[in-house]
Amino acid sequence: MIKNKLIKAQNKVRIPYSPCFSFFISITLTLFFTGCSPSDNKADILVNEERNNSVDVSPELIKTSSVKKLLNYAPTVDGDRQGFWLGGSPPINKRASRIDTYYKMVASNKPNHLLVKLQFEGVTSDDAYITFKALDGAEIAVTQPLKWLLTADAVSEVSFEVKIPETVSYLTLNTSQKGKGSSRAFILEETKHK
Secondary structure, three states: OHHHHHHHHHHHHHHHHOHHHHHHHHHHHHHHHHOOOOOOOHHHHHHHHHHHHHOOOOHHHHHHHHHHHHOEEOOEEOOOOOOOOEEEOOOHHHOOOOOEEEEEEEEOOOOOEEEEEEEEEOOOOOOOEEEEEEEOOOEEOOOOOOEEEOOOOOEEEEEEEEEOOOOOOEEEEEEEEOOEEEEEEEEOOOOOOO
């Protein structure tokens, strides 16, 4: 008889812990802790719908907005280059961005310094930009931005000073337009007729 009472008591204890009861308790606790405020007010519902519809978070918009917020436009110049320039249309395997790059490097008044000018043609898209950096011990002036947007249908030019080491060093340049990028590297040395 005592055994039967113990079995009945154990069965009563199991009932509240059934899967349905656990599910019901979890939903109830979730609503209690997170809050549940259904709105019967039609004006509130319309305002929430307008907020949800007015936000466009497409990846293209985020990428374009991010790039334009971070970068300044490179100064534009007329297309007539004075003096001796190298570059132009990149090699066939480097033409993805379709941006032609011309460069000129002349000795600065300071020892082991070069004045570098980069000129960009063939820009047709508003998303075009460039980035560059010095490698192998060369140093670009700290105040110089290393990323620039390029103006469509114009020739842009960036000038800066680089401190070069005694050994061979390089300037790498990345150009991007319409989602396609190209990269090139130039030896940091004075440009002369060869």
